[in-house]
Amino acid sequence: MDFSLTDEQNKLRQEVRDFLDQKLKSGAFQITSNGWIESFSQDFSREMSRKGWIGMTWPKEFGGQEGTYLDRAILMEEMLRYQAPIGYHFLSDRQVGPAIIHFGSKDQKETILPKIINAEVSFALGFSEPDAGSDLVSVRTSATEEGDHYIINGQKVWTTGAHRADYIWTLVRTDPNAAKKHKGLSEFIIDLKSPGVTVRPIINMAGVHSFNEVFFDNVKVPKENMVGEKNRGFYQIMAQMDYERAGLERLMQNYPLFEYLVEYVKKEKRNGEPMCKDPKVRNTLAQLEIEYQIGRLFCYQVAWTLTQGRLPNYEAALCKAYCTQFEKRLSDAATRILGLYGQLMPGSKWAPFQGDAASSYLWSVSYTLQGGTVEVLKNIIAMRGLGLPLG
């Protein structure tokens, strides 16, 4: 066992911090919760690209650095601590690129991977549909073969960033007659500027336009945009899930709030005493610190497992279930410690920390739902990890 990082890993962390400190000073971004995904800056992503920080774990033949998953965890930990604006490339880097490396055609690898690595394209993920949420195999959006094209019809929903991205990575039905529903699905890359695509905003309860509905009305997609094997899309997605589930982004979406709180209670006074002398406040923050450190160990354990060349079993699902629940408790604790100030939203006069507590409290509802609800994840832990029978 060894819970320390190597000199090289520490050097990487320092390099990332120096870079972010400098960017922060120059006003390139502000530290706010969810900034890592909501702040969308192709310029910033290009600078990341020049540093070799996109596609860090990818093979060199595709322009990657062949870094380890631990390296990427370190990079991401710092990006999230600062909430650097990495929304432009985040999903492509985490998910789309690795999926293409695993399942893509030679042509897809040659054309798309360099564009991702150079921050020239941005992807959104189109999985969920109105009638296919946790029950993803029920997607109905269809792809019908027609000459050298497929014709896509249907609707995706909860599509984060579809209004800003260039492409959408989708799971659609290619065989409506498959005996088993999950055996009729395929993955497609669709240009969001294609005729017939309509992106309609959904305003979330934090008042932010983050996700969208995406409609496909007879959208023509070239056959070569299918990724991997026809009707094997569901299996491909499942194989990718463990890579995406246990990232530190599930632990640190509102992390700046925690650091802010610790400083806040040292300075703020109640009844003439600093708040940090209040036993209840001390207990709450210490408990959060312990829970945060455990979440961090969960994330690093998965990164370590991947670095060993092994796939985590139930651990990725466990990590995400645990971490997102921590984020929820953090935002609730923050609003309570701030008291009446905890209700003040971004932009309000008197709002502490740009209204991050109230805003994060609202956002936190989505944390335990996105990318697999806590309940679905617990089913995975129980069935895959513990071998309990199918419910």
Add this chain to the structure above:
Amino acid sequence: MDFGLNEEQEILKKTAHNFLTKECPTSFVKETIKDEKGYSPELWQKMAELGWMGLIFPEQYGGMEGSFLDLAILLEEMGNVCLPGPFFSTVILGGLPILKGGSDKQKEDFLPSIVEGKSIITLAITEPCAKYTPNGIEVRATKSDKGYILEGTKLFVPDAHIANHIIVVARTTEGTGADGITLFIVDSKTTGISCSPLLTIAGDKQFEVVFDKVSVSKDNILGAIDNGWSVIEAIWPKVIVAKCAEMVGGAQKSLEMTVNYAKERKQFGRPIGALQAVQHYCADMVSDVDACRYITYMAAWTISKELPAIKEASMAKAWCSDAFKRVTANGQQVHGAIGFTEEHDLHLYYKNAKSWELLFGDRDVHCEIVAEQMGL
């Protein structure tokens, strides 16, 4: 980073697991905790032969000079089977202070006999005010012609009835702080010492130990006069993390028992483990157990590297105290009424979880230490 065990540690873990599964079945545990002695001298000897009592002591005293991490692995296996007896008292509470603060002669006198399984030692620290802090030490050691006279009552002293020696934490100079506290290694047969058993929730043996004008010599002092607390402080993270390691083992076993039961027990015509309500209990349990393991082993590793570990140790104890309890409570809920019986084994773990939560400070106690360490 490396979350795995090395080859030697894997062997230690496996050997300990196999040995304890064979030698310490729950039938033995149940008999032993009802027995007045609370341990089996035969098993004690076998453990000594395996080198366990000497695992972390230096070779010059007959030990194996293993790391604290090795010890944690062994303790996890002991907690896994609810091993009854004075291992924790002797090695952790007795041996570590002697190794830390003892003179060469004291180390020679005590450590080899601990290693050989000939000596049982315990630590008398807590008193009726039930605190692990310097202001909880009121037992007096007053200077006399021959040395010191010990006077007062120690409470919750583990295994005092079978201990050959008791390390007594006493006040040599008036006050409430750490200064003025001295440690004495006292022969348990010394005139004036009397022990009365307490009836504990987990059936482990704890005692009231009354010191009635107990005369001890200067040679019995462990460490420096008035500076005994520094020895306690130095070993305390190890004490706490050692207990956490046992909790990891207990939590792991509770989880396994529960999952197995959920697969076997049928209701509504199918195993109850197919019910999502039950599955989610089980998933919560794994999450708690894995968290206990990582946070405890991070602390054990930190100690092994001789890095400051106050925060790591308290994070582990705060978490394990709640989590082990939660795991056994969820286990009880999944087991239903059978878990509530003496016949079943789950109660052993449910009781240990409560007992070990309270020992050496619960979540609130350790959260306060973590808060301090965070600069609050």
